[in-house]
Amino acid sequence: MNILILLGARKRGNTHYTSLAIIQEMQKLGQVSPEFLFLRDYDLKFCLGCRTCFDKGELACPQKDDLSLIVEKIKKADGVIFASPVYVSDVSGEMKTLIDRLAYVTHRPAFFAKCSFIVTTTYSAGNKHARDTLGAATFAWGFHHAGSLGLKIPTVKGPPDLTKDQKRIKKAATKFFTAIEKQHFRSPSLLSLAVFKVQQRANSDPLHKETLDYRYWVNNGYSNPDQSFFVDVESSWMKRILASVLGRVILKIYS
Ligand SMILES: Cc1cc2nc3c(=O)[nH]c(=O)nc-3n(C[C@H](O)[C@H](O)[C@H](O)COP(=O)(O)O)c2cc1C
Structure with missing residues (x-):
């Protein structure tokens, strides 16, 4: 399996060493080809807030840089580890820039046949906040969220001593490996199914038929009311009906 490790660290x-330890544990379970990508090595400019990606498409984005290279790597991966140090209780600037630049994917989810895993490290606090930031983004992009690992690590030069965290690292590796191997994205959570239904209804309204989002949802067949999710799912009919009802409730509350 191909694993892309997107690092927000400088x-x-x-x-990096925590992500590497997870990969090494995963390699004990089967064939794993990792690619470590430091966002700092790529030309990734700030989002200008112009909304061009939403309205005219990501190719029309005025920021010409390496974003599409990163997206291509995500598309080729079976699983992606999003890894960031905690900077003032949140993800690093590089990671937040990636999140902002991929905002259009929240309208036109594209990574639903992939599993994601979140790694954060901190000196003392902020892992939960940073994890939640990444969790919300990766969920909206369509990833199947396989889990997260947040470690508190003393500041050291060179590789940290991860001995006391080895059990948690092994558990994280097994969880992520199994989610990819068993294609857990085919068993989405009730919330994922309900959010799909919300987006399906919102994007099937002929009032918006001139929009890119409408065309994306219709042309890919996601607007078909029989469609329960982006991919064929193994969920029970009961769960699918519940998701549909929950979707209606969410839409009523927020519209
Ligand atoms: C700019 C900056 C902000 C940080 N903010 C926090 C923080 O809010 N809370 C905390 O406990 N540690 C904080 N730290 C410590 C790092 O989160 C921690 O050392 C992390 O493991 C570094 O990861 P790295 O070695 O991959 O860069 C901060 C470090 C830097 C450089």
């Missing part, structure tokens, strides 16, 4: 430090 140096080969705690976040």
Whole structure:
């Protein structure tokens, strides 16, 4: 399996070594080909807030940089580890820039046949907040969220001593490996199914038929009311009906 590790860290430090330890454990379980990508090595400009990606498509984005290279790598991966150090209780600037630049994917989810895993490291606090930031983004992009690992690590030069965290690292690796191997994205959570239904209804309204989002949902067949999710799912009919009802309730509350 191909694993892309997207690193928001600026140096080969705690976040990199934690991700590497997960990969090494995964390699004990089967064939794993990792690619470590430091966002700092790529030309990734800030979002200008112009909404061009939403309205005219991501190819029309005025920021010409390496974003599409990163997206292509995500598309080729079976699983993606999003790894960031905690910077003032949240993800690093590089990681937040990636999140902002991929905002259009929240309208036109594209990564639903992939599993994601979140790694955060901190000196003392902020893992939960940073994890929630990444969790919300990856969920909206369509990933199947396989789990997360947040470690507290003392500041050191060079590789940190991860001995006391080895059990948690092994557990994280097994969880992520199994989710990819068993294609857990085919068993989405009730919330994922309900959110799909919300987006399906919102994007099937002929009032918006001139929009890119409408065309994306219709042309890919996602607007078909019989469609329960982006991919064929193994969920029970009961769960699918519940998701549909929940979707209606959410839409009523927020519209
Ligand atoms: C700019 C900056 C902000 C940080 N903010 C926090 C923080 O809010 N809370 C905390 O406990 N540690 C904080 N830290 C410590 C890092 O989160 C921690 O050392 C992390 O493991 C570094 O990962 P790295 O070695 O991969 O860069 C901060 C470090 C830096 C450089």
